[in-house]
Amino acid sequence: MRRASLHVLCLFAVALAIAACATTRGAELEPRYVALHNAFAAMGLAQVGPLQRGSLAEGREMRFPVELTADCTTIALFGGQGVRDLDATLLDAGGAVVARDATKDPQAVLRACVDAPGTYTLHVKMASGAGEFMTASWTGGPSAGPRTGGASSALATLSGTGTCDSPIALSPGSFTGSTSRGESEHEGSCSSSTSREVVYRFELTARKRVTIDVNPHFDSVIYLRKDDCTDPDTEIACNDDAPHEHDSHLDEELEPGVYFLFVDGYSSESGTFKLNVVMNDVPTLEEVCQSARVLSTGLVTSGSTRGLYDHVRSSGCGDTAKGPDTPYRFDLARRSRVRIVERSSDFSTVLYVRRRCTDAKSEIACADAGFHDGEATFAGMLEPGSYTVVADATDREADGSYSLFAEVGPENGQAGTPGDTCADASPLGNLDASAAGDTFLARDDLSVRCGGTGTPDVVYRLEVAKRSRIVAQLDHQEGSHVLALRKSCADVSTEFACSASIDRTVEPGVYYLIVDGDPTFGLGRFSFAFRMREVAGQENACRAPKLLANGQTAKGTTAGGSDKFVASCAGSYDGQASPDAVYRIVVPSRGRVRLNVTGTGFSPVLALRRSCLDGTGGAPEVACNADASSNRAHIDTTLDAGTYFAVIDGQGRGNQGAYALEYVFSAAPKTR
Structure with missing residues (x-):
């Protein structure tokens, strides 16, 4: 029969003692058992046999049968509140002592390595104090000495009670x-x-x-x-x-x-x-950068974020790009236009470009949006050299597949892009439309007042038969673009609007709408919404609209009238085709304005405007109210002194009928 060395015995005894000291005086036994069980499991020990409990008065004894295998077994005992000294002795079938705890503590540990398996007896004595105790057995672990790496300190730390003071x-x-x-x-x-x-x-x-x-x-x-x-x-x-x-x-x-x-x-x-x-x-960033794949042009490169790590963060966009990422090496032989698109239907994409893979300060561009949903696109000019392109994600939990596509174009563009010059300007229809194009390969033929020098452009041509309001607004794009409206395509002096959106009223004639790049990265695909609406009916209605006096209720009907105005709360722009009526109100001083309209046989829309005519600069609408489920609409707001216009319209198409419009004004209290 073999016995464990004193060194090994002390290993577990010290661990158990430290665990007990970390436990508060009134703590229960279960957390200490769980802590010790986890500690032993972490060291490679496995619990065997049942968890056994007992309670003894001072000087009393108790015996338990213990099944031992031909292996090393650790038996731990720990007492509850009131226990001061718990003694334990392990006896063989003949009553000979196999192992004994000689400490004077409320816990005990025995370590026995036996040659013959069988039933042994654990003798427990309450040497001092009284109360509950618990005992359990584990097999495995060190047999003649500790395993490598300071097992005693690790075990002592593991045997906490599960609080911040003793985790x-x-x-x-x-x-x-x-x-x-x-x-x-x-x-x-x-x-x-x-x-x-x-x-x-x-x-x-x-x-x-x-x-x-x-x-x-x-x-x-x-x-x-x-x-x-x-x-x-x-x-x-x-x-x-x-x-x-x-x-x-x-x-x-x-x-x-x-x-x-x-x-x-x-x-x-x-x-x-x-x-x-x-x-x-986690592999280091240096290791990941060294194994970065090459991103080739003209080919779709597929990848997945599953099992990857968040090595790098962006400083430019995408909420710092907290998701798992993959760097790619991108080599460029000469100064060129470059477009790189990351696509994924599984997560929000972020794409950024660095000069050096491991240097966050070398980031030169970042994109978290593109022409389509699920895309992040870089489109710009790059000097020759080697770059790092990082395919990343906004969210930490990003998990899924993605693809990368890179293409390179000549520095100065190339002929053949639709609408590249004034001579081959693409035609725009006379009604509501949506147009899309791409400046990536276009040449820089024109310079607009709010655009960048040296950025490519494309041109659209439109014919205006009657005095009309032209509205155009960029909605989707790669890079960054602006719109310019001109009477003569090549003459910048005829340009009377230049911005990301245009809202102008023009006389009959031929006009040119130019899409140009802004001074930063003005390359790539774009789309814009375009609307052209004749304004003769609106101008006639706005020449002498009826004046509403304070407290007055005006009655009328929109039935049989014409559709002259568009209200923001009357449905989609394309879907509005209901006749309307307009009134003028004069606010004498800053105060509260209340407008209430009641319709008969239709659901009215009520809009309040600061200017009667569209396209005179700025958004004309101040407020709009509609409730498709009722025959009433109202506006209650505070306005500065001035002239305003109230429009009664209908929801959607063909919504018309009789109405009563009430106007009430009350001046704001004067302040000292």
């Missing part, structure tokens, strides 16, 4: 635990909790990806804090109900430091749980 040390592996005996002092940001929590501690000396899963018998919440266990502001992650309703899951890339994991319960729930911890090394 249970955490290592990779699977553990069991319970929150029912913990404390209720903390709460995570993702869920309210009044239940008890258990606190674990782990320390990282290198960057790692840490995955933690809790499979509970209650509705769990887990959260992670860094450096300061008691400070809620140090929380870096919190999860409730993932991947299932009661489970909790964290998957974080963590920098070196000390971390505290809280296993808590939603609301007041508590109970037992299984905890699984995985810690994987």
